[in-house]
Amino acid sequence: xxxxxxxxxxxxxxxxxxxxxxxxxxxxxxxxxxxxxxxxxxxxxxxxxxxxxxxxxxxxxxxxxxxxxxxxxxxxxxxxxxxxxxxxxxxxxxxxxxxxxxxxxxxxxxxxxxxxxxxxxxxxxxxxxxxxxxxxxxxxxxxxxxxxxxxxxxxxxxxxxxxxxxxxxxxxxxxxxxxxxxxxxxxxxxxxxxxxxxxxxxxxxxxxxxxxxxxxxxxxxxxxxxxxxxxxxxxxxxxxxxxxxxxxxxxxxxxxxxxxxxxxxxxxxxxxxxxxxxxxxxxxxxxxxxxxxxxxxxxxxxxxxxxxxxxxxxxxxxxxxxxxxxxxxxxxxxxxxxxxxxxxxxxxxxxxxxxxxxxxxxxxxxxxxxxxxxxxxxxxxxxxxxxxxxxxxxxxxxxxxxxxxxxxxxxxxxxxxxxxxxxxxxxxxxxxxxxxxxxxxxxxxxxxxxxxxxxxxxxxxxxxxxxxxxxxxxxxxxxxxxxxxxxxxxxxxxxxxxxxxxxxxxxxxxxxxxxxxxxxxxxxxxxxxxxxxxxxxxxxxxxxxxxxxxxxxxxxxxxxxxxxxxxxxxxxxxxxxxxxxxxxxxxxxxxxxxxxxxxxxxxxxxxxxxxxxxxxxxxxxxxxxxxxxxxxxxxxxxxxxxxxxxxxxxxxxxxxxxxxxxxxxxxxxxxxxxxxxxxxxxxxxxxxxxxxxxxxxxxxxxxxxxxxxxxxxxxxxxxxxxxxxxxxxxxxxxxxxxxxxxxxxxxxxxxxxxxxxxxxxxxxxxxxxxxxxxxxxxxxxxxxxxxxxxxxxxxxxxxxxxxxxxxxxxxxxxxxxxxxxxxxxxxxxxxxxxxxxxxxxxxxxxxxxxxxxxxxxxxxxxxxxxxxxxxxxxxxxxxxxxxxxx
Numbered sequence: 001x002x003x004x005x006x007x008x009x010x011x012x013x014x015x016x017x018x019x020x021x022x023x024x025x026x027x028x029x030x031x032x033x034x035x036x037x038x039x040x041x042x043x044x045x046x047x048x049x050x051x052x053x054x055x056x057x058x059x060x061x062x063x064x065x066x067x068x069x070x071x072x073x074x075x076x077x078x079x080x081x082x083x084x085x086x087x088x089x090x091x092x093x094x095x096x097x098x099x100x101x102x103x104x105x106x107x108x109x110x111x112x113x114x115x116x117x118x119x120x121x122x123x124x125x126x127x128x129x130x131x132x133x134x135x136x137x138x139x140x141x142x143x144x145x146x147x148x149x150x151x152x153x154x155x156x157x158x159x160x161x162x163x164x165x166x167x168x169x170x171x172x173x174x175x176x177x178x179x180x181x182x183x184x185x186x187x188x189x190x191x192x193x194x195x196x197x198x199x200x201x202x203x204x205x206x207x208x209x210x211x212x213x214x215x216x217x218x219x220x221x222x223x224x225x226x227x228x229x230x231x232x233x234x235x236x237x238x239x240x241x242x243x244x245x246x247x248x249x250x251x252x253x254x255x256x257x258x259x260x261x262x263x264x265x266x267x268x269x270x271x272x273x274x275x276x277x278x279x280x281x282x283x284x285x286x287x288x289x290x291x292x293x294x295x296x297x298x299x300x301x302x303x304x305x306x307x308x309x310x311x312x313x314x315x316x317x318x319x320x321x322x323x324x325x326x327x328x329x330x331x332x333x334x335x336x337x338x339x340x341x342x343x344x345x346x347x348x349x350x351x352x353x354x355x356x357x358x359x360x361x362x363x364x365x366x367x368x369x370x371x372x373x374x375x376x377x378x379x380x381x382x383x384x385x386x387x388x389x390x391x392x393x394x395x396x397x398x399x400x401x402x403x404x405x406x407x408x409x410x411x412x413x414x415x416x417x418x419x420x421x422x423x424x425x426x427x428x429x430x431x432x433x434x435x436x437x438x439x440x441x442x443x444x445x446x447x448x449x450x451x452x453x454x455x456x457x458x459x460x461x462x463x464x465x466x467x468x469x470x471x472x473x474x475x476x477x478x479x480x481x482x483x484x485x486x487x488x489x490x491x492x493x494x495x496x497x498x499x500x501x502x503x504x505x506x507x508x509x510x511x512x513x514x515x516x517x518x519x520x521x522x523x524x525x526x527x528x529x530x531x532x533x534x535x536x537x538x539x540x541x542x543x544x545x546x547x548x549x550x551x552x553x554x555x556x557x558x559x560x561x562x563x564x565x566x567x568x569x570x571x572x573x574x575x576x577x578x579x580x581x582x583x584x585x586x587x588x589x590x591x592x593x594x595x596x597x598x599x600x601x602x603x604x605x606x607x608x609x610x611x612x613x614x615x616x617x618x619x620x621x622x623x624x625x626x627x628x629x630x631x632x633x634x635x636x637x638x639x640x641x642x643x644x645x646x647x648x649x650x651x652x653x654x655x656x657x658x659x660x661x662x663x664x665x666x667x668x669x670x671x672x673x674x675x676x677x678x679x680x681x682x683x684x685x686x687x688x689x690x691x692x693x694x695x696x697x698x699x700x701x702x703x704x705x706x707x708x709x710x711x712x713x714x715x716x717x718x719x720x721x722x723x724x725x726x727x728x729x730x731x732x733x734x735x736x737x738x739x740x741x742x743x744x745x746x747x748x749x750x751x752x753x754x755x756x757x758x759x760x761x762x763x764x765x766x767x768x769x770x771x772x773x774x775x776x777x778x779x780x781x782x783x784x785x786x787x788x789x790x791x792x793x794x795x796x797x798x799x800x801x802x803x804x805x806x807x808x809x810x811x812x813x814x815x816x817x818x819x820x821x822x823x824x825x826x827x828x829x830x831x832x833x834x835x836x837x838x839x840x841x842x843x844x845x846x847x848x849x850x851x852x853x854x855x856x857x858x859x860x861x862x863x864x865x866x867x868x869x870x871x872x873x874x875x876x877x878x879x880x881x882x883x884x885x886x
Contacts, residue, residue, distance in 0.1 A: 039764070039831065039849050039858050040724045044459040045475055045490045045749070045757040048391045050482050051460030053429030054160040054298060056415045057105045060169070060338070062112040062794070063421040065139070068434060069102035071155040073460040073754030074732075075117050077140050079791070084457035086791065087755065088140035089117070090729055094709040097732040098127040099134075100754055101154025104165035110172035110236075113793060115140050116192055118165045120152030123181050124216030127151060133165070133177065135192040138796050141863050142828060146193060150183040157209040158222035158248065158296035160332055160349065160414025161277045166227040170234035176261075178224025178245065180205075185224050185245060187261065201264050203255065207248035207275060209296055222248035222296050225277070230311065232283040233258070242311070244288060246276045248296065254279065254309075269316050271307055277349075277414065278334040284341040286311045287364060289319075291346055293330020298412045298431075301330030301350030308365050319365030321346075329357070333416030339423045347413040347428065354378075354403040356410040356430075360443055369443070371409060378402035383443055384409070384451050390493065391453040393482070394433060397499040409451065410435060427454055432482065434458065459756030465508050466737040466749050466757065468688075469516035470644070472537030474741060475749060477757055478506035478521060486538040490759060500541045501528050507553030511537075512562030513600040513644050520565055520581075522553035530569060531556065533580045544581030547572060557596045559603040559620065566606045566621035568596045574608065576621030590615045590624035597640060599669070601647040607670055609638050609652070614670040627670045633660045639684050639737070643697060653682035653701060663701060665718065676718050680704045688740015688748060691715035700748045702734040711738070711750055711760070724748065724760055728830060731755045763857050781807020781854070783883040785816070785876040796865055797824075801843070804857040806884070811852040815844045816883075818873040822866055829862035 052071050059065035064080035067088075074089035092099045101121030108114035117140075120131025131152030134143045153159060158180075168174035177186040177195065185201040188194060205225075210218035226246040234240035239260040244267075247253055253276040254267040274292035281288050288309040293301040304327050308317045320327075333347030342364045348357035358371040372382045380403050388394040388407050398406045415429035418440070427436040436454035443449050465478035475487040484506040485494040498506065503523030512518040519534040521541075530553055531544040552570030559565065565581060568574045573592040575584040591610045599605035606624075608615035612634040614627040632638075638654030648669035655661030663682035664673040682703035690697050699714040703721075711725040711734065731752040741747035746762030784804040791798040803816055819839040826836055834843045849858050876883040 040726075040729075040746075040760040040762055041859070042725070042729050042758055042760045043490070044755075045477070045485075045487050045759055046456075046493050047393075047459055047461055047482075047485060047756055048453060048493050049433035049455040049458060049460060050479065050756065051462070051754065052160075052298065052412055052431045053434050053458070053460070054412075054414050055102070055105055055162055056417045056427050056429055056434070057107050057163065058417055058420050059107040059112050060109040060420050065107065065112055065793075066417075066419075066427070067105050067107055067115060067140075068415075068429070068458060069105045069117070069154075070458070070460050070754065071159055072101050072121060072462065073458075073752075073756075074100045075102045075105055075140065076458050077115075079457070082457075083454070085455070086140075086457060087459075088136075089119075089134075089143075090731055090755065091143070091727060092732045093727070093730045094704075094733065096129060096132075097753070098122065098129050099132060100732040101127075101152075103131070103152045103154040103156075103159060104163045104177070106163060106165040106167045106175065108167045108172050109169050110167075113137055113139055113796060114167075114172070114191070116165055116167065116175065117143075118152055118177055119154065120148075121155045122217070123151040123153040123156055123220045126215075126217070133188075133192050133195065138827075138863055139791075139793055141791070141796075141798055144193075146195065148179075148186075148195065150179055150181060153180050153220065156180065156220060156222075157218055157298075158207075158225065160298040160412065161222070161225040161246070161248075161275075161296065163226055164224065166229060168234070168240050169229050169231040170236055171239045174239050176227040176243070176245070178227055180220055180223035182221045183223065185227075198261060198264075200262075201245070201255070202266070203247045203249055203252055205248040207250065207296060209300070224248070225275075226279050228279045228281050228288070230281055230283055234260075244279050244281070246279050246290075248275055250275055250294075253292075254290065267309070268314060270309075271305065271316065271318075274303075274305060274330075277330070277332040280334045280336055280344075281311075282336045282341045282344070282364070285364060289334055289336065289344055289346075289365070291331035291334040293332060293350065295330060295350070297330065297332060297349060298414055299350070301332075303327050304330035304348070304350075306331050306334075306346055306359075306365065317365070319361070321359045321361075321368035321370070332414040333358075333428060335416050335418045335426075337418045337423050338420035343418075343423070345416060345418065345426070347416050349413045352411050354380075355405065355408050356413045358409070358413070358416070358428075362444060374403065380405070383448055384437070385448050386451045388453060391433060391455065392495045393485075393493070393497050394453065395496075396502065397496050460754055461756045462753050463751035463757055464506060464736055466686075466739045466751055467509055467511055467519075468739045468741045468749060469511045469537065470513075470742045471516050473539075474743065475757065475759075476509055476511070476519065476538050478509045478523070478737075480505045483523065484509070484521065498532070498538070498541055501525060501532055501543050503530070503532075503553070505553070508555040510556055510558040510598065512558045513560045513598075515562040518558060518562030520556050520558050522556040522567060522569065524552050531567060531581055542580075545583070547575050547584035547586075554593075555595050555597075557598040557606055559598055559606075560600055561603040563603050564620045566596045566598065566617070568592075568594050568608070574621070574624075576606075578620070585622070587617070587621050588623045589626070590617075593636070595636070595638060595640070596621075597642060599647060600642045600644040605647070605669065607640070607642065607650060609640060611636060614652070614673070616670050629666070629670060629673045631660060631675065632664065632673060635659065637683070637735075641685055641687065643687055644742070645697075651685040651699070653685040653703070655681065657681070663703065663718070678705060678721065679718070680707070681709075683735035684738040684751075686737070686739035686748070687742070689742050689745040691745060697742075698740050698745070700738050700740050702738055702750070711748065713746070713748065724762065726831065729758075731758060763859070764853075781805060781809050781811070781881075783807070783876075783878040783881060784886055785883045786886040787872050787876075789870065789872065790861075792870060795867070796827075796863065797870055798861065798863045800859060800861045802857050802859045803852075803878070803883070805852045805854050808854050810854055811850070813845055813850040814852060814858070814878060815842060816876060816878055817842045818876045820873060821871040822869040824864050824866045824870060827863045827865060829860060831858075831860040834862070
């Protein structure tokens with residue numbers, strides 16, 4: 001269960017969201033207007049979690065304000081009213097995909113509206129870009145960015161240590177950032193706008209997980225790993241004098257400044273031989289607690305200790321809850337109860353078997369109790385109960401033998417936080433979810449506390465493949481880390497991932513076009529088969545038999561009628577079989593590692609692609625012949641699909657910026673291909689239900705068209721394209737898979753690398769491919785308005801507005817007006833243009849959303865400020881007409 005996710009495109013090439021989300025990142029601090037796009041509503045196909053959550057941060061000033069960071073899937077803010085998480089970095093675009101990896105988060109305890117994120121996914125060559133510090137004055141609704149002169153590693157070894165980014169609790173214009181790769185300690189004195197290295201900090205770190213790793217992944221110096229302020233050594237408006245810094249150096253792990261960072265010294269008498277994963281200060285009692293491990297984590301760690309440092313006397317005390325000889329894990333998760341500072345908790349983050357362990361002390365580490373103990377081995381007595389009914393797949397469908405249990409309390413538990421305002425609430429991150437409890441104090445009373453997932457809205461899966469069959473479940477997914485799911489309802493968490501077998505990562509899946517009950521998937525597994533079949537549309541599975549030499553999933557294709565399969569696994573050459581894979585035979589004429597797909601009409605026709613050459617088989621995959629087609633991408637970052645309903649109709653997307661890169665179409669089974677001139681770059685291709693009156697299925701692609709990167713749709717066979725996402729909905733890298741829905745016009749399913757499966761629905765019922773045009777701004781006919789405040793904080797708020805044409809005639813332009821009742825002011829508005837004079841606001845369409853058919857709606861959103869009260873407008877006018885208010 002070692003869950004490392006690495007971006008597919010990097011290796012190949014060198015919850016719920018709604019339209020009108022926060023504006024896009026702006027490097028210069030000014031939000032850019034959204035590019036022309038059709039009005040789409042975006043949501044996640046609910047999985048809830050699915051990846052490692054290395055950091056949880058509570059604001060120390062405002063109750064219920066909390067953030068979570070993920071290693072590749074962005075950052076989130078907690079919404080107490082709905083008990084869900086809101087994504088904050090969906091505006092990260094294709095070129096900056098690495099900025100979806102968040103190595104650290106800091107919430108300002110002086111001004112809770114301010115939050116900072118240190119972003120960057122890899123410090124080696126896998127991520128070509130440098131890291132950045134993002135800053136927000138509206139709790140992550142919008143961001144400004146400062147690029148750094150070095151890389152950051154949100155998905156690197158050691159990412160569970162921290163927090164590396166910290167705001168001075170007395171003078172909040174001062175921030176510190178610990179850098180990896182020998183880049184040292186950095187400081188900002190202007191609220192994160194500019195940064196400079198702290199030149200006199202004496203140690204840049206020296207710990208490498210594996211110095212021999214030539215890729216640079218495990219051999220990077222993990223650097224400066226946490227910064228902690230002693231708030232008692234400062235007053236409001238003046239810099240905190242005492243600052244502690246953790247360094248990835250087993251002999252010199254902790255440093256201190258007592259003069260606000262002017263000078264630094266190694267903390268005298270400190271233990272050696274371990275890395276200090278966390279340093280948490282209890283300023284009331286004057287204790288700095290430190291969680292140590294012999295490794296950087298988040299997977300490894302075989303020994304560990306907990307120490308307490310008395311800040312007044314310099315005395316060190318080993319407060320470890322178990323003897324060193326009895327540890328087979330390191331300590332990392334570390335928190336104190338701010339309501340009862342003598343209460344401290346820690347985790348055995350790397351105790352994979354039989355379970356993680358959580359320790360609790362109410363006497364500053366003098367004595368400890370455990371979340372679970374052995375009674376008589378292998379039997380356990382738990383101080384907790386677990387309720388995973390909201391995410392039932394967390395059991396993994398397992399039936400382990402004691403002392404293991406299912407669901408597990410967790411693994412990779414490096415994030416652990418007691419709510420600073422509520423001693424009964426705790427949250428902690430695992431390799432798959434966020435767990436939490438709201439009756440933690442039952443622990444001390446001898447009762448059991450209840451652990452539940454507290455993760456709804458946080459979607460963190462990496463998507464490898466997607467399928468939307470013409471019947472049965474609307475969505476089948478192939479995911480990293482947790483295999484994949486069959487979604488019968490996109491708004492509900494499926495009861496279980498694919499099992500029998502349970503791949504750690506599913507790399508490819510396919511269904512038989514004329515028999516969608518027949519489904520095949522392939523994937524990675526430490527031991528066991530790498531192929532599985534279903535005869536009931538993916539509801540139940542049985543394992544196939546691997547041919548000799550298979551080491552990984554690769555790609556797989558099902559014949560149009562389900563009678564045979566072609567598989568291109570890792571470790572050996574392309575194989576084919578009739579029936580369900582009880583005996584495989586080697587295909588000839590096609591190289592190992594080729595991507596394979598099937599014709600969606602002829603059950604004996606299969607296709608392949610490898611290194612610039614297209615291959616075709618007309619005998620069920622037994623033999624392939626190379627096509628004479630030229631001009632295709634030379635590399636292997638290519639995805640192609642055959643169109644359902646038409647034999648030999650093939651679309652191919654892919655390439656690289658240093659060669660052929662785009663979208664190609666063949667109507668003769670790949671004998672020849674024609675490149676679409678208007679598509680500059682394309683990485684995926686998928687098909688969905690045809691538009692009304694159209695004779696060809698709708699095309700979808702993640703591409704660059706007219707100089708703009710986005711998700712595009714064409715209803716006229718690629719002659720013209722409409723961008724269906726906007727700058728607020730980009731999700732970093734979307735190059736693995738895309739598919740439309742054959743049953744719902746306009747619906748598109750988009751893969752992300754860490755934000756799960758995103759799907760969009762259109763408000764365009766007509767199915768046109770072009771954008772709307774300006775036109776008459778005062779349309780006739782009836783209208784209805786829904787005004788929803790989606791988020792509110794001290795002095796600020798976010799709202800969504802939906803305007804519906806309830807009349808009988810289409811609009812060719814619109815202008816909506818209202819007056820604010822409470823002194824509100826629009827700060828930033830997207831998906832429309834606006835003006836405001838006093839309380840009066842006028843919002844007009846932009847070019848692409850001026851046409852609104854009868855019965856259809858258009859939506860826009862904005863952030864704003866308020867004083868006094870934040871009442872909703874009670875009247876809206878469309879030109880000279882009053883609208884019904886919903």
